[in-house]
Amino acid sequence: MDIQTLTILMVGASFAVYIAIAIWARAGSTKEFYVAGGGVHPVANGMATAADWMSAASFISMAGIISFIGYDGSVYLMGWTGGYVVLALCIAPYLRKFGKFTVPDFIGDRYYSQVARRVAVVCAIFVSFTYIAGQMRGVGVVFSRFLEVEIWMGVVIGMCVVFFYAVLGGMKGITYTQVAQFCVLICAYTVPAVFISIMMTGNPIPQLGFGDTEIGSSVYLLDKLDGLSRELGFTEYTTGSKSTVDIFFITAALMVGTAGLPHVIVRFFTVPKVRDARKSAGWALLFIALLYTAAPAVSTFARVNMINTINGEESAGTAYADAPSWIKNWEKTGLISWDDKNQDGKMFYSGDERNEMKVDRDIIVMANPEIADLPAWVIALVAAGGIAAALSTSAGLLLVISTSISHDLLKRDLAPNISDKQELFYARLAAATAILFAGYLGVNPPGFVAQVVAFAFGLAAASFFPAIILGIFTKKMNSEGAIAGMVSGVLFTSAYIIYFKFVNPAGNVPDNWWFGISPEGIGTLGMILNFVVAIVVSKFTPETPDSIQELVESIRFPQGSGAAQDH
Amino acid sequence: MAFESGEKAKAYWSENIRIMLTLLSVWFIASFGCGILFVDELNTIRMGGFKLGFWFAQQGSIYVFVALIFIYVWLMNRLDKKYGVSED
Numbered sequence: 102m103d104i105q106t107l108t109i110l111m112v113g114a115s116f117a118v119y120i121a122i123a124i125w126a127r128a129g130s131t132k133e134f135y136v137a138g139g140g141v142h143p144v145a146n147g148m149a150t151a152a153d154w155m156s157a158a159s160f161i162s163m164a165g166i167i168s169f170i171g172y173d174g175s176v177y178l179m180g181w182t183g184g185y186v187v188l189a190l191c192i193a194p195y196l197r198k199f200g201k202f203t204v205p206d207f208i209g210d211r212y213y214s215q216v217a218r219r220v221a222v223v224c225a226i227f228v229s230f231t232y233i234a235g236q237m238r239g240v241g242v243v244f245s246r247f248l249e250v251e252i253w254m255g256v257v258i259g260m261c262v263v264f265f266y267a268v269l270g271g272m273k274g275i276t277y278t279q280v281a282q283f284c285v286l287i288c289a290y291t292v293p294a295v296f297i298s299i300m301m302t303g304n305p306i307p308q309l310g311f312g313d314t315e316i317g318s319s320v321y322l323l324d325k326l327d328g329l330s331r332e333l334g335f336t337e338y339t340t341g342s343k344s345t346v347d348i349f350f351i352t353a354a355l356m357v358g359t360a361g362l363p364h365v366i367v368r369f370f371t372v373p374k375v376r377d378a379r380k381s382a383g384w385a386l387l388f389i390a391l392l393y394t395a396a397p398a399v400s401t402f403a404r405v406n407m408i409n410t411i412n413g414e415e416s417a418g419t420a421y422a423d424a425p426s427w428i429k430n431w432e433k434t435g436l437i438s439w440d441d442k443n444q445d446g447k448m449f450y451s452g453d454e455r456n457e458m459k460v461d462r463d464i465i466v467m468a469n470p471e472i473a474d475l476p477a478w479v480i481a482l483v484a485a486g487g488i489a490a491a492l493s494t495s496a497g498l499l500l501v502i503s504t505s506i507s508h509d510l511l512k513r514d515l516a517p518n519i520s521d522k523q524e525l526f527y528a529r530l531a532a533a534t535a536i537l538f539a540g541y542l543g544v545n546p547p548g549f550v551a552q553v554v555a556f557a558f559g560l561a562a563a564s565f566f567p568a569i570i571l572g573i574f575t576k577k578m579n580s581e582g583a584i585a586g587m588v589s590g591v592l593f594t595s596a597y598i599i600y601f602k603f604v605n606p607a608g609n610v611p612d613n614w615w616f617g618i619s620p621e622g623i624g625t626l627g628m629i630l631n632f633v634v635a636i637v638v639s640k641f642t643p644e645t646p647d648s649i650q651e652l653v654e655s656i657r658f659p660q661g662s663g664a665a666q667d668h
Numbered sequence: 669m670a671f672e673s674g675e676k677a678k679a680y681w682s683e684n685i686r687i688m689l690t691l692l693s694v695w696f697i698a699s700f701g702c703g704i705l706f707v708d709e710l711n712t713i714r715m716g717g718f719k720l721g722f723w724f725a726q727q728g729s730i731y732v733f734v735a736l737i738f739i740y741v742w743l744m745n746r747l748d749k750k751y752g753v754s755e756d
């Protein structure tokens with residue numbers, strides 16, 4: 102069977118499973134729709150959280166980025182996992198005890214203010230849309246590359262599948278399909294990594310393999326890569342080029358942003374008890390770590406492999422006529438190209454003026470099985486995995502958008518008298534509208550999708566995170582302080598990012614940055630600003646009401662949590 | 669109030685905070701410390717094919733994170749039992 106038939110079979114089979122699960126797990130009430138009835142087992146919830154978290158970016162792009170920037174790429178590895186520690190220790194158990202449905206719910210109730218609720222709703226919707234456009238695009242790209250349909254066709258197919266199980270099943274349907282999607286995506290990531298690790302180092306565990314020696318040589322793989330990087334004029338792989346300050350701030354922004362993202366937090370409302378929320382965060386991170394510890398190994402293998410194939414073992418260049426088939430396959434997509442500058446008919450890849458190749462970072466994971474000559478079914482599996490990663494994240498985000506509108510905006514704010522059934526109807530309507538909108542963005546991506554990712558994390562870090570932390574750990578924080586903090590954090594962070602990404606992109610260089618902090622890391626400074634403003638303002642404004650102080654008291658211990666409450 | 673007295677509630681909360689801060693300092697040292705601030709110093713030490721600082725940034729910190737959450741779960745369950753505020 103050829104690759105295309107295999108891919109259709111593999112992707113089709115995975116879709117059939119997702120849809121079957123959706124039919125089995127239909128949501129009948131708002132509680133099932135929003136938080137799966139609050140009865141999901143912590144291990145299952147951990148898998149669902151992991152699938153929710155690991156997006157097309159984690160699956161398709163991350164290893165590629167690390168492959169190109171080496172040590173500097175560690176910001177993503179530490180940032181996107183370390184946030185879970187903060188989440189588990191400082192946020193998840195308390196919000197679970199609080200026992201409502203959404204993050205704006207907590208902000209609105211804790212700060213006894215509809216203004217605070219609305220600020221939170223706007224941030225939640227903005228952050229989620231930013232993210233989802235990229236996911237839909239990911240679905241489209243995978244479809245178009247492996248099934249050879251147009252990108253828009255791929256996006257439409259992806260939209261139909263997500264529509265089916267997110268609108269029908271709500272959080273309940275999404276949670277159980279995400280469990281299945283996790284299994285697909287983790288197999289799709291691990292299988293090729295293990296194969297390649299064995300081929301290159303003889304070590305079946307990729308996490309250890311990339312610290313091993315290459316078969317038939319006594320030089321460690323990473324040392325060889327550092328040597329090659331120096332020779333070819335790249336930055337040394339294991340040291341990188343970003344400043345320590347910038348690495349520090351970007352990592353912190355990604356960590357804190359992770360802990361403040363609404364679609365991640367809401368997952369901890371779905372488990373039965375506070376202790377399950379704690380445990381569930383642990384399982385989630387364990388499942389995420391399976392992919393995140395394999396990613397740097399994949400990056401290293403791919404880098405060595407790629408340089409060797411293009412430049413040849415002697416570093417003299419490989420004749421284009423003898424180029425392996427993957428180079429020619431991917432040339433068609435425009436993601437890799439060769440320009441024979443010195444007219445010698447040989448390809449050469451380097452970081453200086455000798456370079457003749459243009460290689461897109463995104464092909465590393467997707468082309469990896471071909472580069473390593475793995476069997477066709479592995480390539481099909483990777484396609485199914487990429488789609489699973491994009492779909493599971495989209496579904497989780499869609500739910501946040503629909504809940505924000507039907508629950509936070511309508512039920513808790515504008516139209517408090519609607520019935521459970523009406524609310525459910527609006528939730529489905531909002532989810533359906535959001536899918537159409539996301540699909541549109543997927544087909545016609547605004548040029549700034551990549552740029553706004555920094556925005557999503559920066560905003561989450563500078564808005565939600567301080568408000569949530571102060572809401573749990575201080576009783577004195579009042580609504581004036583929290584709102585002033587959120588607004589100043591958001592304004593500062595967006596102004597900095599908008600200036601460097603849109604107003605003056607040419608000036609986006611370390612010399613112009615404040616304290617050497619790039620726009621990617623500025624959310625950390627915004628977060629600090631939020632904390633300071635909130636604390637100062639709260640000192641000069643009326644004290645928190647007693648009922649709120651009691652509420653804070655009551656979320657600090659687990660007993661009496663019960664299931665998530667209806668209103 | 670689920671606690672026997674106000675003092676018990678205070679004691680529970682301060683033990684909770686102590687556990688949290690202890691674990692968070694490990695979290696900070698493993699990632700920001702070993703992986704970022706002291707990465708160059710640690711890179712002079714080797715562990716097989718890995719430079720230690722690089723290993724912390726791309727592998728070690730993640731293993732530490734996972735372990736921290738499970739240790740936290742265990743410590744907190746014990747604390748909840750001690751003060752009689754666990755859920756079962």
